[in-house]
Amino acid sequence: MGQIRKQAIFSSIVTYIGFLIGFINTYFFIKEGTFTPEQYGLTRLITDIGATFATFATLGVLSYIYRFFPYYKAHLRNEENDQFAWSFTISLFGFLLVAIVSVAFQPLIIRKFSARSPLLVDYFYWILPYTFGLLMFTLLESFAWYNHKSVTSSLLRETGVRVFQSLLIVFFLFQWIQFDLFVKLFTLSFVIVALILLFSLRKSTKLPFHFKVSTVSRRLSGRIVPYMMFIYGSQLITTIAQYIDSIFIAGLSPKGLADAGVYTLATFITNTIQVPQRSIIAATIPVLAASWREKNYSEIRRIYTRSSINLLLLSLLIFFIIWLNIDDFFSLLNINADYEAGKTVILILGISKIIDAGTGVNSQIIATSRLWKFDVLTSIVLLIFTIPLNYILVKNIGINGSAIANLVSFTIYNSLRLYFIQKKFSMQPFTWRTFYSLIIAIGLYFICNYLFADMHGWAGIILRSSVFGVLMILAIFGFKLTPDAQQLAKLTLERTQAVKKSK
Incomplete structure (x- = not known):
């Protein structure tokens, strides 16, 4: 765990610096007399829908990189490696498909959201630049992980994006720009950091870009395509399940985007619990992929157990510090009174995050193993629970219903993965x-x-x-x-x- 621990610690430090900046940004979003809850909710919808669109646009290339990069690295010289070129081309094609479908479905968006969330309708097309930037950054980030640049990618994702958004908030609060321009520039956040990461990778790793089919691509094509399609389906389902809550809230909750804004604050606060988890995942994926290839099962078991207890302890520490101080947090920071409705959401989502953290890197173990197809099955189960639960509970009890749906769905989802790993590999993290x-x-x-x-x-x-x-x-x-x-x-x-x- 030495290499993983070192990268995870550095990435966690960078990520928490980003969260500190994000906290300041969030404070100015929710402070009385700055942005309205509807405006704050719009930024959440842009990021959530943009993330969903970006996942659609990948067409499975991220799983292709995670699973097969060790083979390209082991059997090819750097200048012969064609993986990046094919990954970029497939992702670009996926983005064009998403853009076409977005145009086709605009009338439906207008019908469903114009009453409760008119701002979303006004800026719907501006989600596409955000999607493109996030897509390109995520693609480059996956190569950064394998080239020992995870700290750089974390710095840009967690800190760079938020610093840019801080500047936009300052410009808006000083009335140097209007909200219309603020939103349009906000959607370019990931475009900027993607360009910086591309420059960094090209400079340090000579990232190759050519379309001459390599021996590895030719030899593994029969495995690559089915793997991509299966994992792609799983990623789509997981992403929809992860972001469907804000979309349902905007469309079904009585206050629409305003309720989405309240839910956004609760999500931001509880997401601090997952910072160590995200850092450890970034560091473990390459090690797990290599360990499966080398049949080093003891290393996989060790990573599974250590990730579980470490993430559980960190999540408990962070959550209870948050919950001990939640009332003073709202009163001292002069937060818009509308956001106090999210306290129960914070409690429910916090419990969900602890459960997810405590089960360790189960998803990454399955996704990098020979039995990766099970990933799709659990994701389907997740979606089966998430969509109807969100629809029913949001419609009846509002934002608390969405939090309950999240807790129930992800608990079942993680339980299935725990059982599967125990059954097939005789590994359990507890x-x-x-x-x-x-x-x-x-x-x-x-x-x-x-x-x-x-x-x-x-x-x-x-x-x-x-x-x-x-x-x-x-x-x-x-x-x-x-x-x-x-x-x-x-x-x-x-x-x-x-x-x-x-x-």
Whole structure:
């Protein structure tokens, strides 16, 4: 786990810097007297629909890169590698298909959203530039992971995009630009970072671009195409399930885009729980793919177990710090009162994120294995639950219904994957440490909540967070809940001593 731990730590640092910038951006979106909930909701719809469109446009090339890049790297010289050229061409063709379909379905969009979400109708076509930028960036990012540039790609995705959006917010608040221009420039966020990443990859790795069919492409074509199609179907289903909530809210919830804005804030807050997960995934995919190819099952089992306990501990730490301070957070930051309706959503989505984190890198283990077709089956099950649950619950109980649908659907989804990996590979990620971690974190939450119940303001937030965080860290080391904590502490101590000796 040394290489994975190193990359994950650096990526997590970069990602949390991005979240800090994102927090500042979000604050100005939701602060009383700045943007309206409808305007904030529009930015969420642009990103969600854009992400869905981008997944459609990939036509499965991301799975092609993740699965087969090790073969290209092992058997071809860099200048002979044709994988990037074919991936780029297929993605570009996919984007053109998405653009054509978007034009064809515009009348339907107008009918479904004009009453509750008129802003979405006005700016619907501007989702396409956002889609194109995200598509190109995601494609380049997958090559960056395999070329040991995951920190660079994380820096651009998590920080670069948000810095650009910060500038737009400043321009809007100072009335240097109107909201119309703000939205149009907002949709170019990923176009800019994609160009920067392309330049970085071309400079450092000499990213080859040619259409001469290589021996690897010719030899593996019979495996590549079926694999791409199966995983593509799974990715489509998963993406729809992930982003369908905001679309249903905009179309069915009483306040439309305003409710989508409230849900967006809740999603942003709970997404901080997943930052370590995203960083670890970026670092583990190449290692898992190589381990399957080398039949190194012990390494896969180790990654599975370690990722589960590490992500569970981090998610519990982050979630309980959020929930301990949620009331003071809303009152101190002068947030528009409409957003307080999202507190229950934060609780429900937070539990969902903990469950997802605690099951480790199950999706990546299946997707990089010989039994990757099961990925499609679980994704179909996810969609079967997600769409009807969202439709029924959003229509009847609003945004809380969408959060409940998310919790139920993703719990079933992860449970199926856990069972499958246990059945087929005799691997499961849980140990006694899992149970202890849950009990300790919940117990510390109630202790801190009781001790500091009467403390409010910034002093209360700082004290509650500090005490809970310190007690959690002491428990992690005291009960030896994760081997990585001990190894990280040992490594830090050795480096500190080495620095002292060098002086």
